[in-house]
Amino acid sequence: MAKGYRARGVRQGGWGRTGLAAVVSVAYFFPVLWIILTAFKTHNDALATPPKFLFHPTIENFIAVFRRSYIKGFEAVDTGFALFFFNSIFVSASSVVIALAIGTLAAYGFSRFPLRGNDTYLFIILTTRMLPPIVVIIPIFLMFRVAGLSGGYAGVMLLYTAFNLPFAIWMMKSFFDELSGDVEDAARVDGSSETRVFSRVALPQVRAGLAATAVFGLILTWNEFLFALLLTGVGTRTVPVAMAQTIGGDIGVRWGLLAAIETLFLVPVIVVSFLLQHQLLRGVTFGTIKR
Amino acid sequence: MSDLLVSGAVKRFGDVEALRGVDLEVGAGEFFCVLGPSGAGKTTLLRAVAGLERLDAGTIRSGGRDLTHAPVQGRGIGMIFQTFALYPHLTVHDNLAYPLREARLDPAQIERRVGEVAELLRIGHTLRRRPATLSGGEQQRVAIGRAIIRRSKLLLLDEPLTNLDAKLRHDTRVEFKRLHRELRMTMLYATPDQLEALTMAERIGVLREGRIVQVGTPRDLYQAPGDSFVAALVGAPRMNLLPAVLANGGRAVALPFLEVDGGPWATALGRFPAGTELWFGIRPHDLAPTVDAQAGPRFRATVHLTEPLGDVTVLDLTVGGTVFKMVLPEERAVRYRVGDEVPVGFAVANTHVFSRQTGTAIR
Structure with missing residues (x-):
């Protein structure tokens, strides 16, 4: 290089x-x-x-x-902030992991085994992210209410997974598209089943992409406020919601306190980015630096 | 005894017919080249034999088994890709071990075989490195190693020299011949380069637009090309193909500047009516200034361009608007300059005649 x-x-x-x-x-x-x-x-x-x-x-x-x-x-x-931090970490991490698992498989499918009208499917997947959240929030709130999903972990995790999924599929597809098909064919000739071609050959080559997608997804989910405000209950409240509630008060805003919450809130993002920085750097350049 | 038998292979990609009924028989232990320009269907043919493409019609048999519908895994065929297709995330050692691990060989045996192959290909020093850190030649040898480590009987090579520089190509050609001799594998080698085919193959099958147009030894193809396509493809510089017509009551071939008769094609030409449009073919090596030539046809041409290649020089000659090439040893070519007139002659025995309508050789 x-x-x-x-x-x-x-x-x-x-x-x-x-x-x-x-x-x-x-x-x-x-x-x-x-x-x-x-x-x-x-x-x-x-x-x-x-x-x-x-x-x-x-x-x-x-x-x-x-x-x-x-x-x-x-x-x-x-103040319950220990719980809120746990909630944020738990909800973000699980929804990103689930979205990444499903998204990676879907992206590999879209990339390697295209359907008739493949691009149409991909476009439809993307349209789910085209509406501003505020437009869909009332129907979603009602649906989750009726389904009994509001207030618990499951609801908000489901929603965040659905939010991260299109993004994970599109990003991972671009990484899979860049891989040489010959390498996977070589693995087939060498005796690998399709499952092993994916797990032993394709997947290890997109580690950088996985890292980049995970970090972007985490940041997106970590900072999400609107849906968290409506769909989390007292016990499942995430930090952005709790932070907003801290602003209110009768003796003015306690800026020092807010800044302290914000600083703590930054730590996980920085830690994750730091841990994945090597992969990330390769991931975010989207292959513009050729092998 | 044949090791690979392809019959009536047809493969379509949408409206494009990549293979239009390919028949091919490769003997056990034979080095067989599939020669054809890009787009002829070479890669598709090899991929079909490997099982990476499913045929729309036809059968593939190898080692006494019908492989037509067999999955790619377990065909027991080795393949070397044009791009080498090494596993970029694995070390050379793990690249070589990969096929054996997939076959669930026991680890001690895997180590032993990796060692053997690394020694055979002289890549022992690279075992701990990743493919991206290797030179082109080293990557090529790793790709060879990975393809032969399972000791399969049949090895497919898809333009394996295309991504190497000129010097390495020569070395690797020698290497392939050595490996073929030592490993006694059947090799099916696809290439667009006639030189590779002529120097390595025991037999060559010429592929054109999804069909095999001629199969033969390198000598067959060079001396008796079956049609004008093979004639132009095999040999460098390529054979001069000059437009001509059948004249003199069906006995002679009339070029704009010369009439030739009595060639090996003379009798066969009798079947054609006078005025039939023909290609008259003669290799640049078979032309010479008449001072040295024996009896035979002769004519005068003008030097149009000279291309010194070191040991030989290619002279572009013109006679009445027709342009053709003549190859001379360097020491004989130095006396000719652009614009000089050269008396040129040739032996009729070395000439070829093809039908302009079908391209087929007449002899």
């Missing part, structure tokens, strides 16, 4: 370009940095004008995420 870079005349940028890239990166990263800084500020520091960049950090906000008193002077009580 290194040879390929040289052949195409791609060179490492000089300090000028690197510096420019750094400035742009900081501009993009600044809001995130601001949130993280605010999470470590006291209420007064958080509201100070001009904004403070040097201050005594405190972790009181992080403690308050999980235990705080709702009325001044009363005993601090459990």
